[in-house]
Amino acid sequence: MARITMKFGGTSVGSAEAIAQAVAIVRDFLADGDELAVVVSAMAGVTDRLLESASAAASGDKPGYSAINQMLRKRHQAVIDALVAADDSRAAIEAEVDALLRQHLELCEAVRVLGEATPRITDALVSFGERLSSRVIAAVMQAEGLPVEQFDSNRFIVTDNQFGDADPLWDETEARIVQGLRPRLEAGVTPLITGYFGATPDGTITTLGRGGSDFIAAIIAAYLDSDELVIWTDVDGVMTTDPRLDPRARVLPYVSYQEIGELAFYGAKVLHPKTVQPIVSRDIPLRVRNTFNPSHLGTVVGAKTQPSETVIKAVTGIRDVSMLTVSGRGMLGVPGIAGRTFLASANAGASILMISQSSSEQSFCFTVVDALAQNVKAAVESELQRELQHNDIDSVEVLSDIVIITVVGSGMRGTPGVAGRVFSLLGENRINVLAIAQGSSECSISFIIEQRDLELAVTELHTLALETVENDSVNGLGSPY
Ligand code: ASP
Ligand code: MG
Secondary structure, eight states: OOEEEEEEOTGGGSSHHHHHHHHHHHHHHHHTTOEEEEEEOOSTTHHHHHHHHHHHHHTTOHHHHHHHHHHHHHHHHHHHHHHSOTTHHHHHHHHHHHHHHHHHHHHHHHHHHHTOOOHHHHHHHHTHHHHHHHHHHHHHHHHTTOOEEEEOGGGTOBBOSOTTSOOBOHHHHHHHIIIIIHHHHHTTOEEEEEOSEEEOTTOOEEEOOTTTHHHHHHHHHHHTTOSEEEEEESSSSOBSSOTTTOTTOOBOSEEEHHHHHHHHHTTOTTSOTTTTHHHHTTTOOEEEEETTOTTSOOEEEESOOOOOSSOOOEEEEEEEEEEEEEEOGGGTTOTTHHHHHHHHHHHTTOOOSEEEEOTTOSEEEEEEEHHHHHHHHHHHHHHTHHHHHTTSSOEEEEEEEEEEEEEEOGGGTTOTTHHHHHHHHHHHTTOOEEEEEEOTTSSEEEEEEEGGGHHHHHHHHHHHHHHHHHHHHHTTTTOOO
């Protein structure tokens, strides 16, 4: 018997068939005597549609948001029709869905009148996806006789007021989960909780960023003192690379918390990047599993960092990024230029994916997403206006046809020669490297190459990762707890 927190992502609850699968999984775990808390996402695509309804409303497009509201009704009704028997319990869930959809329309109406969807009201609007899905799924599980009780996460997840990307206030959140949720679990109830949103201390709804249900599940796992966190998704686990780039891609039996952090940051869209934060210090293992292939054991993410013979676990490529280079002889020994550049970039709303400076100090470069590159360039140029006028800085240049490749593997810490192996492979394949950065965690190396070299680079480096999977499987890593 174990205490497990599990989260079902959008595709895992995306249709009546998917929900039936998810319910079967929950039933099996409960039948084994496990104590469960379940976190759910909105049905696949719903969050996107809700965001569209917010912008439709802001631009006065009433037919637009009404159509979305109708579509939401249809999708949830289809699940109810398929999975909840036509009796009192069906009438009850239909009434709940109806009430939520009315509120959604009312909020859209308010946005239309205001002519603006503020981040605050947008967060309230998108929270309807999880409010709807969780109630419908709870109704299905209750109809099956499972001891499920539905909860909205704003009761437990207390956050700051950074709408769209809020951070939890840890102590308050812990207190609420320990006092409000844990006793229910210990009374034999299976709490079914919405992902994605929380609320400020005064009760205003916030969201924890796209994909934030993972993060919420991890917070709940931590404060319920769970033995394991399971993230149910639509792939078998974390892969050695994107199978679209190299069909030889395989599921990794095991990755460390640190490795998954790097992978999430560098574009492997398996987990919300903050997911491991709450569970690392508690040493709660996380397992990524496939709702549609539940006999596969998935990938375990845990605290162990094991030295592998070969040290590269995975290779990722991020497209749609631009590299900005700030160069000029006058920078030599002048403190503050990099700091001001990065601050200007941040003020332009860009987070920086990678930074590199050579010790000659005559230039440094950094990478942001394509969509923000021109804004960042303008912001940096205006910040460095004086230096540009005095020719201390020659230019701020943008290069767009580039990608960031990252190779991840904590075994490279303390293992000399990994970087050498990586870059000689690139050299042998005549791939030109524009910039290099190694995180001080020594758990990944990132570099920039031209877009046209992406597939070749990934395929070549991926061969190194495939050797690691072989070794890890042989050594039994990732076997069940
Ligand atoms: N529904 C939200 C999203 O699509 C949160 C989540 O699913 O994790 O981003
Ligand atoms: Mg997700």
